[in-house]
Amino acid sequence: MRVQVPFLRVGSIEVPPPAYQSEGAVGLDLCAAVAEAVTLDPGERKLIPTGYAVALPDGHEGQVRPRSGLALRHGVTVLNTPGTIDPDYRGEIKVVLINLGAAPFTVRRGDRIAQLVICPVALADVVLVDELTPTARGAGGYGSTGVRKEP
Template identity: 65%
Template sequence: MHSQNNIPVLVKRLEHFEGLELPDYATDGAAGMDVLAAEDVTLAPGARHAVATGLAVAIPPGYEIQVRPRSGLALKHGITVPNTPGTIDSDYRGELKVILINLGAADFAVRRGDRIAQLVLAPVVRATWLKVDELDETLRGEGGFGSTGGVVSLGS
């Protein structure tokens, strides 16, 4: 049985997943599940790699899985997910891989079994386009990048 807070996701464990644990929540209040690397790889500074997890999933229609960085890896080592959040669509059936990039100054070794990212199951709302000739006016108007200020050191 499941509730809106417990949505079943089918998961297939690939051959190179053997001996690893399924993604899991570290605490009761965690939004993301930690996912593990299923391979060893060393990331040089500036390098990126799609790290295998050894898992394939069937996400229910109307949902996605978002792939997000782990804050400790980002802060301590400069290791992050460059397409944050990455999206795994409900119709994708290939291996779940996590694109990692090393923004740090030193090589970083990812070892099989390391927690490399977080997975967040999220509902998807699809849009439809309604063509119009004019949009309503707002105080902000067409003000874009940086137009609302916020960077004290730049005087804006």
């Protein structure tokens, strides 16, 4: 699938384009396009630009997801995970990072901060009904399928 990805010239901030880091990777790494280093204190969140937009084909979405290494080593993650990029959006991809770690974390230009996974989606034809078709589970919610029943 071809996906158009233009660089949005933000002054002289140039960063690598979204890219797969290995042959089997499914997430395109997104880099920070910040003019100056940005520090996130513990508990702080900030919107970090990537410098790129994307033109996704109809029937697909972009999911912005955290990078596992940042989460494990620093407690830094994407706040609205997964963030959704609709196929009709043409603005810059920006990532809401939050520092859930115990120490300040600094984001520098070119740092890999998130990943973009492109997925097919099905659009629903919403039909209003008086009641739903019954199932064995019914309205059983949180934890209802893992409840151990005594003999």
